[in-house]
Amino acid sequence: MCLFTIDYSMNRRERVYIGSVLFAFCVLYAGCGKPISAEGWLAAAGSGVPVYVQQSDKRMIVADTIVRGSVVSLLPDDVVKYSGERYIRLSEAGRGKRYVQLSSVVESEELTVREDTVWIRTAASVIDDTLHSHICGLAEKGVGYRVIGYDYLQGDGEVNRYKILCGGVEGYVYRKYVVLSQAESELRYMAEMYDSIHGAVRNPYGGGEAIGCDYYPVEKPDFIGNKMPEEAYTLYLNISPAVIGKIDSFIDLAKQTRINAFVLDMKDNECPAFKAESMERYSPTNYKWGGKTKQRMYEYAVQRLHDEGFYVIGRITCFKDSYFVQDNPDCAITSRATGEPFYHNKAYWPSAYDRRVWQFNVELAKECVRKFGLNEINFDYVRFPDKLQSIEDSIDYHNQYNESKVEAIQRFVQYACDEIHNAGAYVSIDVFGETTNKGYTTPYGQYWPALSNVADVICGMPYPDHFAVGYGGMAKPWNNPYATLKIWGDKALSRQRECPTPARMRTWIQSYHVLRYVDPNGISYDAGEMRQEIEGMYDAGVRGGYITWLSTSLLHLYQEKAEAFSHDYRAEAEARRDSISR
Numbered sequence: 001m002c003l004f005t006i007d008y009s010m011n012r013r014e015r016v017y018i019g020s021v022l023f024a025f026c027v028l029y030a031g032c033g034k035p036i037s038a039e040g041w042l043a044a045a046g047s048g049v050p051v052y053v054q055q056s057d058k059r060m061i062v063a064d065t066i067v068r069g070s071v072v073s074l075l076p077d078d079v080v081k082y083s084g085e086r087y088i089r090l091s092e093a094g095r096g097k098r099y100v101q102l103s104s105v106v107e108s109e110e111l112t113v114r115e116d117t118v119w120i121r122t123a124a125s126v127i128d129d130t131l132h133s134h135i136c137g138l139a140e141k142g143v144g145y146r147v148i149g150y151d152y153l154q155g156d157g158e159v160n161r162y163k164i165l166c167g168g169v170e171g172y173v174y175r176k177y178v179v180l181s182q183a184e185s186e187l188r189y190m191a192e193m194y195d196s197i198h199g200a201v202r203n204p205y206g207g208g209e210a211i212g213c214d215y216y217p218v219e220k221p222d223f224i225g226n227k228m229p230e231e232a233y234t235l236y237l238n239i240s241p242a243v244i245g246k247i248d249s250f251i252d253l254a255k256q257t258r259i260n261a262f263v264l265d266m267k268d269n270e271c272p273a274f275k276a277e278s279m280e281r282y283s284p285t286n287y288k289w290g291g292k293t294k295q296r297m298y299e300y301a302v303q304r305l306h307d308e309g310f311y312v313i314g315r316i317t318c319f320k321d322s323y324f325v326q327d328n329p330d331c332a333i334t335s336r337a338t339g340e341p342f343y344h345n346k347a348y349w350p351s352a353y354d355r356r357v358w359q360f361n362v363e364l365a366k367e368c369v370r371k372f373g374l375n376e377i378n379f380d381y382v383r384f385p386d387k388l389q390s391i392e393d394s395i396d397y398h399n400q401y402n403e404s405k406v407e408a409i410q411r412f413v414q415y416a417c418d419e420i421h422n423a424g425a426y427v428s429i430d431v432f433g434e435t436t437n438k439g440y441t442t443p444y445g446q447y448w449p450a451l452s453n454v455a456d457v458i459c460g461m462p463y464p465d466h467f468a469v470g471y472g473g474m475a476k477p478w479n480n481p482y483a484t485l486k487i488w489g490d491k492a493l494s495r496q497r498e499c500p501t502p503a504r505m506r507t508w509i510q511s512y513h514v515l516r517y518v519d520p521n522g523i524s525y526d527a528g529e530m531r532q533e534i535e536g537m538y539d540a541g542v543r544g545g546y547i548t549w550l551s552t553s554l555l556h557l558y559q560e561k562a563e564a565f566s567h568d569y570r571a572e573a574e575a576r577r578d579s580i581s582r
Contacts, residue, residue, distance in 0.1 A: 208404020
């Protein structure tokens, strides 16, 4: 018996080469009269390869399947024919006579994927440089693309990412966004349920049609060694060395309360945290102002937090970035009259349609995860500018792919999650408190069900002094923190039911006094008012925790509010509910 085996200590290229040589040798000598065993790879246009057994009447019937890409031992001198097909026997001790179609055996691993065309079920970014998350195109829903390769097969035989030809450019798209027929690609998920919900949503402000977003279920990750707290009681720390540089004092405060997580700024508008390589590549001005010593300060802060058992989140502002626009004016929202970048709300805004902006923020996020070991990335300003309805016709968003605003924002979050999940971190998205209002899409592109369906965590910002007079029937919502957050929480949970895979909720709470321009007679937000906010949302049933929004992040102000951080809000809410039910 001639038994050929492959040494699996060899690298992949060597195995492919040796395997192809041995397979060719076995085929050449298959008629020599000796039982010859060879190895081959199993190929198919799907994840499984049928295994057949022969019946007494010579029929071949499927008895099992083997995962595509498997290496199997074969007996080339035992080939049978049935109904125009040739079947080769598997060399398996004690398994009887089992066969695979000879046409499904190939001589190299690269040939195991036989899909010629894949159809896009969910519009997705096409990536041509997986190292830098470089986007080279958009694979559009309902369109078929020619397959020219793949990156690797997963353990179940499914491709991880197909390499496709998109608009004359080669790039990769994830298997989870494709199907193998045009008819299936044109379907919307559970249209009988979700079309009635999102099709009824109006578009009076130009944000886009809600039904144009994608609502297919999204598998949320659960990383080994990176466990997200069920209730993340979170302090926000800004970028100042006077804040991050006092991390040990913040840790001392947190350990006296129930705080178990921190949000640390990585990039705010005109406030880069450190000299990131991605800044040097995409935005030299951000790099310039990153500070020479800040990376060491952040390394120390994150390490200390992890040493003490805290969950650490890095905050990055996306589409409000004057430094990026200064370096990349062609990526900005511009004035139609002058062609110059448009200045709004004390900043220049990169267009949320522009893929270079997407890449910068996602590559920065991945770098922060890699350098500091962050558990999660929190994206803020994931939106178009607000309050522009009256001048929309005078500005140019440079909408390359003719997307609606809600489509573009959802697709950015989808892309960001895919890339950052590969780095082993979670993704949270900040949205305005307004997004829990039903019946319309927002003018800045945030549509709660579409974003919650994709993100790991959705972080509403229902600051009471941001609500209008009359919200919930209150003359001054900002002077009624419990009622305002209770009403908002009820609405938020209702929105969560409008998508199949809602994100966790972790809510920003107002930790500053009512702004004077809102109401000179507004109340102060101290520990009691903050506690009322949190109790309101927990009594509504909102879980997942809170994040304090105090832009100064001053230690003594947090110390004054420490009582608000000392409660187990879930347990207290459940106790109040049980008391009422009795």
